[in-house]
Amino acid sequence: MALHESLILKEYNLILIRYSEIWLKSQRVKIRMLKTLMNNIKRMLKRSDIPFHKYQLSKDSSRIFFFFNNKDIKNAIEVLKNVTGIFSLSPALRTSSNLKNIAQRTVEVSSEVLKEGDSFALRIKRSGNHEYTSIEAAKFVGKEVLDGLPDLNLRVNLTNPKKEIYIEIRDDFSYIFTQVVRNNWGGLPIESQKKILVMDVGRLNDIFAALMLLRRGAEIHPVLFDLTNNEENINSWLNNWKKIFSFIPYKTFRLRIIDYVPIMNMICSEEYDKKNICSLCRFFRFNILSKMLGSASDSILLKIRAISDGTTLVTSTLCNDRVDLKSILYSKIFTDHPVFTPLIGFNLEEIEEFKSKISSDFGSFEYCSYYKESQEFKEIKDDFLTKSSNIRKLIKSALDNVRVIDVR
Numbered sequence: 001m002a003l004h005e006s007l008i009l010k011e012y013n014l015i016l017i018r019y020s021e022i023w024l025k026s027q028r029v030k031i032r033m034l035k036t037l038m039n040n041i042k043r044m045l046k047r048s049d050i051p052f053h054k055y056q057l058s059k060d061s062s063r064i065f066f067f068f069n070n071k072d073i074k075n076a077i078e079v080l081k082n083v084t085g086i087f088s089l090s091p092a093l094r095t096s097s098n099l100k101n102i103a104q105r106t107v108e109v110s111s112e113v114l115k116e117g118d119s120f121a122l123r124i125k126r127s128g129n130h131e132y133t134s135i136e137a138a139k140f141v142g143k144e145v146l147d148g149l150p151d152l153n154l155r156v157n158l159t160n161p162k163k164e165i166y167i168e169i170r171d172d173f174s175y176i177f178t179q180v181v182r183n184n185w186g187g188l189p190i191e192s193q194k195k196i197l198v199m200d201v202g203r204l205n206d207i208f209a210a211l212m213l214l215r216r217g218a219e220i221h222p223v224l225f226d227l228t229n230n231e232e233n234i235n236s237w238l239n240n241w242k243k244i245f246s247f248i249p250y251k252t253f254r255l256r257i258i259d260y261v262p263i264m265n266m267i268c269s270e271e272y273d274k275k276n277i278c279s280l281c282r283f284f285r286f287n288i289l290s291k292m293l294g295s296a297s298d299s300i301l302l303k304i305r306a307i308s309d310g311t312t313l314v315t316s317t318l319c320n321d322r323v324d325l326k327s328i329l330y331s332k333i334f335t336d337h338p339v340f341t342p343l344i345g346f347n348l349e350e351i352e353e354f355k356s357k358i359s360s361d362f363g364s365f366e367y368c369s370y371y372k373e374s375q376e377f378k379e380i381k382d383d384f385l386t387k388s389s390n391i392r393k394l395i396k397s398a399l400d401n402v403r404v405i406d407v408r
Contacts, residue, residue: 007179008073009112011093011105015076016168016175017041017064020087021188030061033217037085037189038064040249044083047251050076059171060127065094077181082247084215085189090166092177097130099137102167102174103144109165110145113178119157120145121164128171137169184357187215190249195304196340198222199289202233202367203317205310205343207240208354212342213308214247221304223292225260225285227368236363238405243359245407254300257403258288263394264370270390276378277370278320282327283334288395290335295399304337311341314348318371326377 022033038055041064045052053067068076073091080089095105106122114120122142126134146154168175196218200206202225210220224237234257245253267280286307293301310317311324328339343351355362 007113008070008091009093009109009178010070011108012070012073012091012177014065014067014092014094014175015073015080016090016092016177017066017080018062018087018089019064019085020186022085023062033085033189033191034061034064036191037083040085040189041066041080041083043249043251044079045076047249048075048079050079052076058127062127063168063170065175081181081184083183083189083249084185084187084217084247086183087186088180088182090175090177090180092175095174095176097128097169097172097174099132099140102137102169102176103141105174105176106141106165106167107145107148109176109178111149113165114145114149114152114154114163116152117154118152118163119155119161121156121158121161122167123164124167124169126169128169130169134169137167141167185211185215185247188217190214190219191217192219193303194218195300196220196306196308197289197293197301197304197337198308199285200224200237200310201227201285201319202237202365203310203319204240204355204362204364205312205317205351206308207244207310207362208351208358209308209310209340209342211244211247211354211358213340214244220244220248220308221254221256221300223256223258223289225258225288227260227264227370228366229259229261230365233365233367236365238407240362242407243362251408253407255405255407257405258398259401259403260285260398263391263398266390266394268370273378274372275374275376277372278323278375279327279378281370282324283330284391284395286327286331286334288398290337291395291399292402293335293337306338306340307331307335308340308342310343312343312346312351314346314351318368320375323375323377 022030025033050072055066057064080086093105095101122138124134124138142156166177194217196213198206198210198220200222210222213220222241241255263284264281267277272280289307293304295301311321313321315321331339
């Protein structure tokens with residue numbers, strides 16, 4: 001649901017945050033993930049210069065509350081809509097669990113959101129021990145709203161109301177709000193111990209695969225294999241990844257670029273079969289990533305546990321999906337890391353829908369000029385790379401000259 005600024009009432013001073021999947025975890029894992037989620041929220045708010053007063057968990061740990069100045073709530077919601085691990089949120093006001101206080105504040109809210117002749121319903125949830133039931137609370141508060149706003153000729157309609165007012169009564173406090181804003185992604189909070197390297201050749205599917213892993217709580221580290229030596233294409237790729245930065249709960253986001261053109265030129269110029277260009281391209285990429293992940297010079301890369309790949313089954317990119325799938329099997333020759341393909345079950349319509357949820361202005365470009373029709377897969381031996389000293393030199397040069405860009 002889109003956020004209506006008019007529904008951020010002047011009484012609101014907090015955002016009520018719900019999560020879903022975390023609740024299914026064991027108590028130990030749930031507590032760890034909740035701490036991570038709250039820390040991620042704090043980081044993203046601070047990165048956007050949005051101040052908050054405090055934050056806390058409800059007693060039953062089912063809700064998170066962040067307290068703001070009223071003027072900062074709208075901007076805070078726009079940030080929180082991109083935090084993985086959040087299911088939904090609501091701008092709200094807090095009062096006590098005393099029924100008279102709840103009724104008084106609900107009348108105040110109703111006077112702002114209800115218009116003459118409106119039908120309405122109160123949606124009440126209750127947690128904890130109270131001297132009244134949820135039904136008794138609804139009857140009492142509903143009567144107070146009708147009696148407190150007689151000039152509006154309001155009607156109660158529980159099945160198809162024009163407007164709804166929500167009240168969550170939790171132990172000693174109650175929270176009143178009028179809107180539930182769905183998070184863009186849900187999923188799990190990003191955790192630093194779940195580091196995954198993203199192999200990106202410039203196709204949008206590689207970026208979408210990375211975001212799918214973000215939703216599962218992975219910390220992603222993109223590596224672009226530049227096949228064009230075109231700075232305009234690099235800038236387009238960087239702009240695409242900057243859109244993903246809005247989902248990353250850190251101050252900086254590191255991108256690595258490998259000049260892959262010399263290797264591709266050699267593949268196309270030597271005695272290699274032109275029907276195996278795509279296979280060779282992927283084999284050498286896996287080899288480079290394996291060496292990169294085994295490098296002692298970068299402590300972050302040493303902690304990476306897997307590699308992602310934007311391979312699908314719908315030929316949605318220049319890359320041949322059949323070649324991609326077969327070569328993944330042979331990636332074990334180069335790396336012990338598992339290779340994830342998060343988009344493997346997506347059709348074209350689902351990929352387009354996923355793309356539209358992230359941004360409407362992704363830049364696409366011709367990322368590969370080496371592709372030939374009728375590509376085939378060629379099995380390789382363990383000593384495949386050792387036969388060519390030239391290719392070994394080019395791979396070493398590519399690794400020695402990795403271009404690093406920090407997005408802030």
